[in-house]
Amino acid sequence: MLRYTLRQLEYALAVQERGSVARAAAAFGVAQPSVSAAIAKLEEQVGLQLFIRHHAQGVTAAPQGVRFLAEARNLVALAQDLQRETDAAGTAIEGTLAIGSFMTLAPAFAPQIIAGFRAQYPNVKFRFEEGTQEHLFDGLRNGRHDLALLYSVDLPADLDAVSLAHFSPHILLPAHHPLCKRRKIALGELAGEPLVLLDVMPSRTYFLRVLAAAGVTPEIAFSSPSLEVVRGLVGQGLGYSILITRPHGDHAYDGEALAIRDIADETEDGVIVLASLRQMRKTRLAIVFEDYCVRHFEKLKGRS
């Protein structure tokens, strides 16, 4: 337990610099006895006489006072730096931002967003991490992330989320599949077909819900937590898939051709949100980033 206070050190340093208790007090805008008492208490608590009192002509630091105050000066300077930084953290757009992203969203959106934001605010550093929905919830709750980019599916009540974009699910087919001839596909038509399911929460529950809403009980032939594996399996003709994320290009990793078709039914959209912990007071930087993301997705929408 520390026995002295930063206030006492500030006063003592000002006294040393000005050679006067009264002038130091004036510099801080406090009464002279406040400073007088503060240094008296400081001396008592560190057990050293810091100042020599010259009646009617101020004070000067004692030898041990000089040694003490030299180190105290470092301490106070460090404290002032910290204060300046926190002042900046409240208002300035700089510092570090810890962002989490749902795995399948990360490659599609994170690079653009981060690069665009850094172009505008070059002093901002990013810590970026991708993970499952649960991992992100956990990250927000224990302070690993400031904000997280994810789907608003099964969002816990302790999180806040600003909606960034709505995406409709689509059907992914092997290029040679008979249904490919249709521009739009009704979910009912998939009833007998084998499904390759993207098996990662919350995507899994979302896709199954969409199919169930159309009265389809899918026959799950394969499932994988990896988007690219799912696309590869579909490319190999092992079934269809229902997905939201649309990677650029219509080929799987192994080169097999894929076809993307809209769904004829009315479906529940997948909503991409930027989530944060409700009880968390956001920094100015976080607010600005949130705002940037909203505008970024608006621009994307206008373009398509």
Add this chain to the structure above:
Amino acid sequence: MLRYTLRQLEYALAVQERGSVARAAAAFGVAQPSVSAAIAKLEEQVGLQLFIRHHAQGVTAAPQGVRFLAEARNLVALAQDLQRETDAAGTAIEGTLAIGSFMTLAPAFAPQIIAGFRAQYPNVKFRFEEGTQEHLFDGLRNGRHDLALLYSVDLPADLDAVSLAHFSPHILLPAHHPLCKRRKIALGELAGEPLVLLDVMPSRTYFLRVLAAAGVTPEIAFSSPSLEVVRGLVGQGLGYSILITRPHGDHAYDGEALAIRDIADETEDGVIVLASLRQMRKTRLAIVFEDYCVRHFEKLKGRS
């Protein structure tokens, strides 16, 4: 003016380390609400939310809290270092000691004392300075010296002094001077002789006072503030001198032989003291040094 306190930072760091307000409070031996209130206030004052509260399972640092607390940790560590040092300064025998010495005493005593003390307390550093009596008074009063080695002549009332040694004055003559045949010389015998006066305060007044007490009004042929110059002038046969300091050996710098004779009269002794500013509370180190000096001079006396 700093808006947060070291106490708040200490509490916040302990909370972060233990992940719990209650355990942090226990570690400091204070009640849990004290810590709770302290971090609430700290958050208000720095304008950042530092912790995320998990009901029923403690708290964890928020992302901006992690960044803030990392720097706060430096600050508190520095503050603790400073406290440890001041604790040591009060009790331990280490640190720096600023010693002043009267010019003519310095070469005779300072090297031995400093070397002897450092042999016993190797962690003590010395800042050493020699000067005139006035310079030393000034140095004590404005904190340039912790202690000063000087003659207790015309000692101002605002100084304290512990007596180290009494030295009788002696007569210095050229080796071939007729009076050299005598073992002791009465001051009256010097009445007509030219005096080479060590002209530095307070030696000057002291020597003149000793002569005046014996009824001698000296004929001052030469004077110099340098002891070695005085000895040189006496060696050249330009007069006698009355001195206290007895350098080792009976030759001047230029090799001329000198003779030292006691004074037959009862004379006022020169008292060497270690002076300090009365209003100054001494450090433990200063007290130990003072004590060492007393014992050192006692040993010298026993040896002669």
Add this chain to the structure above:
DNA sequence: GCGGAGCATAGAATAATCCAATACAAAACC
């Protein structure tokens, strides 16, 4: 001496800090 300069002290008001007790919310347990 006597006035001026400047720190220390006294006393009162205000603010911070502390404690004990309690309210409260989520989690865990049955």
Add this chain to the structure above:
DNA sequence: GGTTTTGTATTGGATTATTCTATGCTCCGC
């Protein structure tokens, strides 16, 4: 699903710091 457990926030009251104004005290310079 309710009940207990765990851990933080709040409340109210006592203690202690900090601050103020006013005054005392001591040395300096004239």
